[in-house]
Amino acid sequence: MISPVSAAINHLLAREPWAREKLARHAGKVAVFDAGLVALRLKAGADGMVEDATADEPQNVTIRVKLSDLPVILQNREHAFSYVQIEGDADFANAVSQLSENLRWEAEEDLAKLVGDAAAVRIAGTARSMLSAAKTTQQKLVENVAEYFLEENPVLVRPQAVNDFSSEVTRLRDDVERLAKRIEKLKESR
Known part of the structure; x- marks a missing residue:
């Protein structure tokens, strides 16, 4: 049985022949993503897809990340690997890094299968607008709170x-x- 994480990664890999080719070069190697409380063990398959690795399979690379750094990593995927600690096979770690930077989920493409092309474009556009508005609101809230503590109630x-x-x-x-x-x-x- 495949985990939801493996299924999601394989969904992304299915559309990207270059990524499957890069991962297939490391067939049989195990990567462990350790976030302290949670560890994810994935093995590269000969077909360039991933599968869940068992605990008794030796790991080739371990990628450790602090849970507190996850929000920063999710906001800036290009610099994600500067927040992690990597041990093991450098070539395999480099391949994992390149995949994490370049694999993208095409939500519109998946939605189009369910609701059609036009509706998928509109739904995705609306979602992007809502996300942008939420980020702007968050930024303004942070600025207002900082101003309050600097000017009106000088704690900072x-x-x-x-x-x-x-x-x-x-x-x-x-x-x-x-x-x-x-x-x-x-x-x-x-």
Whole structure:
């Protein structure tokens, strides 16, 4: 029985001959994706598809990621592998990296099989618009909360204000030291 993750990856691979060819070169190799609480073990098949690997099969590459980094990785897939720790077969890890960067789900194509081409284009367009609106709303909310804590209820401090304050403290310390030396010289001259 194939897991939903394997089925989803195979769905993407089915449309991409270049990807299946790249993965087929590593047939029999096992990649472990370790997210701490959850580990996914996948084996490259001779046909370029993936299958679930058992726990007793030796792993060729282990890709570790922190769960806290997953949102960042999902937002920026091109730099995903800069957030992970990789151990094992470098060539196989490179192939996995290239697949993760370049495989894309064509939602419109899958929807077209269910509802037709025109409806699929409209549904996908609406979904993209809604996602864009949600991202814009999120960004504005973050900016408003930051402004509230910086200006109206100052819990946070802008970096420039900290730098300015630090410079003033340094200048005041230097002035106090100069004044102390002058006082010392006046005492000596009496």
